[in-house]
Amino acid sequence: MKVYDIPKDFKIKEIVRNSSQVVTLIFEGTLNSIPGQFVMLWLPEVDEKPISISLDDPEKNEIHLSIADIGPVTHKFCEEMKVGDSLGMRGPYGTSFSLSGEAARSSESVTTSSDPVQQSHAVQDSEQAGMTLQHVAMIGGGCGCAPMRYLAYEARKKGVEVDYYIGVRTKDLVMFEEEMTSIGCNVFVSTDDGTHGEKGFITQQLEKNLAAKKVDKIYTCGPEMMMKVVADIAQKNEIPAEISMERYMKCGFGICGQCCLDDSGLRLCKEGPVITGERALQSKEFGNYHRDKMGIKHSF
């Protein structure tokens, strides 16, 4: 796989609005990425941000990046780009979700094999090796629905049954509902205020559905407090989970040390962003705190 570590320009061929907050920029080209990976998206003279890939289709020659308008830079991505404009991309970076029953793929070992985290990871790998996935659940919170979308397309291509959960605050923020239904996913929606789908947290629907029928694997991306609940539910139900964690990133290729997790030192840009639920739960940071661009800790 070709990885760009100096930005390469990609031209926008189409812009699609997915919700009142999220816009998908469709670029000409392909990165030959795997669901769960991300790019560093560069707006010259402004900034560069890590964005997860929401579809990468070599046949159509399209890269989709679904971006939430939540800050000054993402606002420019969402509101100021026009068809025909170009942006720079580095990547694709990081680990990916696994649809074959193994744990998240990692390009490098984090620690030596004497490390308990590593050992448990390996044990989980071997237990799941060779297992065929038939039915999986994907839980997206807000813009976390974007990498779940890419994964859902891949899962459906392999004939895997997909429960696709969308959790947002209110009706205007619901995204991909019709599209995911159209590719054959079972779609569940929750809004905090009950304006669309069920009222409450999406994790409540997940828990209710799992009580009726278990799935082979759970994937999640979204706000960390939501993912913590998902990881706990997965553990309680003894279902393997894969979590896409996010921390402030600079280099994207594992050298700056900005996104290392406590206490393993796992680099989320390199051995993440996709890690097993088990490994996430072992990190004392998960659901508790994160560091800003200076390295100062903040609680969730």
Add this chain to the structure above:
Amino acid sequence: MNLSTTFLGQKFPNPIVLASGILGVTAAGMTNVIKNGCGAVTAKSLAVKPRPGHPNPTVISNEHYMINAVGLSGEGLENAEAEFAKYKKNCPKNPLIASVISMKMEGFEAVTKRVNQTKADLIEVNISCPNVEDEFGRSFAALPETAYEATKIVKANSELPVIIKISPNVTSIVEIAKAVEEGGADAVNMGNTLGPGMVIDTHFKKPVLANKMGGVSGPAIKPITVKNVWQISQSTNLPIIATGGILTGNDAVEMFLAGASLVGIGSGVYYRGIEIFQKVNDEIQEYMEKENVGEIKDLIGFAHQ
């Protein structure tokens, strides 16, 4: 064959030091580097107070070089103290070098005194970062007078041995190294990134780094490091940490032969993964076996004989 070595009174299990600015933000990040075979770590360059640094892109790379302008972001020594203590608890046998910066000459006193209160074993003074410059674009390492002055202030206030990290971007490295020695330095780190340089994207027709220019590191700069280490070794009595372009055990040996006692590895993590530390150790060991060298110190400066 023995890879352990002594430097400024500290025992190092092997001669590889994590260079400042690479994976040195947290105790967990630095501990992971030690687990992967590194001998000692240098934390990220810090001031007393937090600094935000530059927007992204801050680091980009290709097969020949890496270029960065992170802008000395950091949590400040006041916040890093707890990370230092945690690292030393995790890795008591692997020295911790605190790297400090000051934007102004008079700030070196306060930053040095703050390091005295931490668990660091050695202090490295980054007088050479190309991202901190005076109105004429010079770092303190650019002139013998300012290099001397900064060294003298740190030495007068430090309870720890003092390493001065100097810059390859000077007309005469000998002049700078002698000034630093005269200022009382216990050792030098040779050195910081080269340049600064610049990368312009030909499609957008704009510089790629947000700071426009940045320090150049990686394999391309190694011959410059070798030459600088050689000249410092020849003209001063300062022990040397060689940093700049070291990717392999053979690169490390080259630095020892030129006169270095330790080698710093930074950008190499990009080129060979985090396993680089163990790989370089293994390669040095292989060399020593092949050449029948008992200890690292037998190699130091050998090319001058």
